Every structure is written in structure tokens, then in C-alpha cells.
Amino acid sequence: MVIGTPRETHWHEHRVGLTPFGVTRLVRTGHTVLVEKDAGTTAHFTDENYQGAGAQIVYESEEVYGRSDIVCRVGPLSLEEIAFLKPGIAICGFHHLAIMSTEDVKRLMELEATLIGYEIVRDERNDLPVLNPMSELAGQMAIHAAAHLLQNESRGRGILLGSVPGVPPPTVLVLGAGTVGRAAVRQALASGAHVIVLDEDLRKLRLVNHEFSGRAVTVMAGVQRLEYYTAIADVVVGAVLIPGARAPFVVTEAMVQTMKEGSVIIDVSIDQGGCVETSRPTTLLDPTFIVHGVVHYCVPNMTANVARSASRALATAAMPYVMALAARGVDEGLRADPGLASGVYLYRGKMVNRPLGETLGIPVSDLAAEIGAGGQS
Numbered sequence: 547m548v549i550g551t552p553r554e555t556h557w558h559e560h561r562v563g564l565t566p567f568g569v570t571r572l573v574r575t576g577h578t579v580l581v582e583k584d585a586g587t588t589a590h591f592t593d594e595n596y597q598g599a600g601a602q603i604v605y606e607s608e609e610v611y612g613r614s615d616i617v618c619r620v621g622p623l624s625l626e627e628i629a630f631l632k633p634g635i636a637i638c639g640f641h642h643l644a645i646m647s648t649e650d651v652k653r654l655m656e657l658e659a660t661l662i663g664y665e666i667v668r669d670e671r672n673d674l675p676v677l678n679p680m681s682e683l684a685g686q687m688a689i690h691a692a693a694h695l696l697q698n699e700s701r702g703r704g705i706l707l708g709s710v711p712g713v714p715p716p717t718v719l720v721l722g723a724g725t726v727g728r729a730a731v732r733q734a735l736a737s738g739a740h741v742i743v744l745d746e747d748l749r750k751l752r753l754v755n756h757e758f759s760g761r762a763v764t765v766m767a768g769v770q771r772l773e774y775y776t777a778i779a780d781v782v783v784g785a786v787l788i789p790g791a792r793a794p795f796v797v798t799e800a801m802v803q804t805m806k807e808g809s810v811i812i813d814v815s816i817d818q819g820g821c822v823e824t825s826r827p828t829t830l831l832d833p834t835f836i837v838h839g840v841v842h843y844c845v846p847n848m849t850a851n852v853a854r855s856a857s858r859a860l861a862t863a864a865m866p867y868v869m870a871l872a873a874r875g876v877d878e879g880l881r882a883d884p885g886l887a888s889g890v891y892l893y894r895g896k897m898v899n900r901p902l903g904e905t906l907g908i909p910v911s912d913l914a915a916e917i918g919a920g921g922q923s
Contacts, residue, residue, distance in 0.1 A: 548578045548580065550582075551585055560851070561857045562585050562853070564618045565861040567861055590853075616871055616872060620857075622641050623639075628654060631654075636871065640664050642665065645818060648907070660890065666888060674789060679860065680860065684729070685728065688730050689781075692812055693708075702809075707738075714740075718739045718740070722785035727750075727754075739781075742763045751766070777805060780806065782805075790901055792905065799838075807839035811825070811840055816845070824837040826844060897910050897911060
């Protein structure tokens with residue numbers, strides 16, 4: 547089978563869909579791997595590294611998409627890349643289709659593409675094994691970013707995100723006790739901050755309480771509590787996730803208006819539309835803006851700023867699934883692994899993800915029935 551990795555085209559996307567480590571594993575099992583020239587450069591993987599691992603270097607994205615059976619990438623497809631797709635191609639990546647236009651999704655359907663979203667692949671414990679490493683990185687980075695943005699020269703409150711004798715610590719409010727939230731809590735506590743975690747899932751709050759021995763305050767989420775705690779927070783980390791669906795707004799503009807001038811919002815949920823009403827996507831080059839005196843950081847691909855770490859973490863997490871698809875073929879690979887099958891948005895042009903289909907108003911087909919109907923790998 548031919549597996550390809552293109553150079554990412556979105557601005558400031560420095561990650562790469564396959565590392566030389568992944569290439570080596572695929573080539574050793576008899577597969578052909580195509581890597582677009584300079585695909586890994588900004589993650590400090592050279593073309594020579596890929597060639598040494600057994601990859602063929604190609605010079606155009608169009609060739610990667612035209613020759614590959616499976617494409618491994620990181621971010622969502624651009625309009626230009628959609629035009630390169632050959633009928634029946636399978637593409638693995640963080641697609642975030644919930645915030646893609648309906649017209650673009652329908653174009654992918656017309657091309658009979660199979661899209662597997664790393665963000666919704668499940669394992670036997672119903673966890674999100676490919677998304678989790680990115681979430682852990684993002685949670686840590688959120689606190690690093692907040693520490694910088696609280697400083698005066700970043701238009702913050704002039705507060706150290708740390709512990710100073712005789713000075714009360716800053717308050718970090720984490721919205722969501724999932725993987726991002728727990729990583730943010732861990733980093734914030736290590737910095738010496740006073741940490742409050744809100745979630746509507748008592749089980750997750752119990753895990754936070756146990757993991758951090760009660761050092762983080764855990765609170766059941768509710769509108770009145772959100773209003774109270776956002777007003778006293780120096781930093782709000784938005785870590786709300788509904789896998790595969792658009793994130794809900796849990797922090798309203800009215801709540802942002804009550805926040806202290808120079809306080810900071812890090813909306814990690816922005817890759818799924820954001821959980822703060824005043825959020826809008828930004829870039830690594832220009833990551834912040836101010837609304838009602840509050841500094842907003844809303845970079846959808848924030849882990850691209852640690853591209854080598856992120857690419858290696860992605861390769862480690864995704865390779866078992868890519869190897870299974872390459873070894874068995876797409877159809878049999880999906881039949882054999884229900885968790886991997888749960889990550890399919892589109893199968894040969896058919897919408898098979900119910901939440902996405904309902905959101906976009908597109909009829910939904912049953913994946914098992916579609917595979918059983920005779921799709922060929």
C-alpha cells in the first residue's frame with residue numbers, strides 16, 4: 547500500500563503527519579511511503595532523515611494525494627488540497643469537520659473520500675488515544691502562555707504566575723476536567739497558582755481531586771458558579787470538549803465583561819469553535835486580542851509551536867492505527883477495530899458520523915452496513 551505525507555499548508559503549521567520513525571515501521575512491513583519535500587523541516591526532520599528511513603521524496607502535494615492510498619496529515623484539508631484528492635482516498639488527520647463549511651464537506655463526499663478523524667478515534671476504554679497527547683501538550687502550553695500574557699509588556703495585569711512569599715497567588719480557573727484540563731491544573735499547581743476546576747461530570751472532578759490530593763478546588767459547573775468564578779479569575783483556561791462536535795459557549799460575553807482588566811483567557815477549545823463567546827481564531831504570529839480589557843489567546847493549532855514534540859507524540863499515538871489500515875486495508879482495518887471505526891466521519895463519500903451529520907443537515911449512513919455492502923480497499 548502507498549502511504550503519503552504532504553507538507554502542511556496552513557499558516558504556521560509546523561507539525562508533520564509522519565515522522566521518520568513512522569516511515570521506518572511502514573517501510574519495513576513492505577509499504578511505500580511518499581513524503582513531500584520539506585514536509586518535516588520546521589519540526590527539524592530533514593528530507594535526508596526521511597530518505598534514510600526509506601521514504602521517497604516527492605515535490606508536489608498533488609503527487610502525494612494522487613498516488614497515495616492513505617494520507618497521514620495533521621490539520622484540516624485546505625480548499626486547494628481538496629482539489630487534489632483522487633476518488634476513494636483515505637485521509638487520517640485532525641479534520642475538525644464540525645467547523646468546516648457544509649459545502650466543503652459535501653465536496654469531500656462527492657470525491658468519495660474516507661476521512662478518519664484522529665480527534666474522535668476511541669480505544670477499548672472509550673478514551674481518545676490519538677487526541678490525548680495533543681491535549682496534554684496544549685494543557686501545559688496554556689499555562690506557559692498565560693504566564694507570559696499576564697506580564698505588563700503583554701498587556702496583562704502585571705502578575706507573576708507563581709508563588710511569592712507574602713503575596714496571594716493568582717487564580718487560575720480551568721473549565722473542563724478532561725485531558726487538557728488536568729494537564730493545565732498540573733502545570734498551574736506546579737507554578738504555585740490557586741487553581742479552581744469546573745466540570746459538570748462529578749467523576750472527572752473526583753479524579754482531579756484524587757490526582758492532586760485536594761490541592762485544586764473542584765466545583766460542579768453551573769451558570770451562577772461560572773459567573774462568580776470568571777469574575778475573580780486572573781486566568782481562564784477553556785478546555786471544554788464534545789468529541790467531533792462544536793464546543794458550546796460556556797463563558798458569555800457578559801461574563802467576560804465582569805473579568806478584571808488585564809486578566810487572560812486561553813481558549814484551548816478554539817479548534818472546535820471555542821467555548822468563550824468573545825473568542826475568535828488567531829495565529830501563532832498574532833496570537834492575542836483584547837475584548838473588554840481581557841487578553842484572549844485563541845490559537846487553534848497551538849501545539850504547532852512545539853512541532854517536534856507534537857509530531858513525535860502524534861506518530862507514537864497514531865502509528866498502531868495507520869499500521870493496521872496499511873496491513874489490512876481500510877475496510878478490513880475498520881471492521882477489525884470498532885474504536886478506529888468510531889473515528890470515521892466520511893466513508894467513501896457517505897456521512898457516517900451521526901453528530902456531524904445532524905449538525906450539518908446531511909443524511910447519515912451506517913458504517914457497518916456500508917462496509918458490508920462491498921467497499922473494496
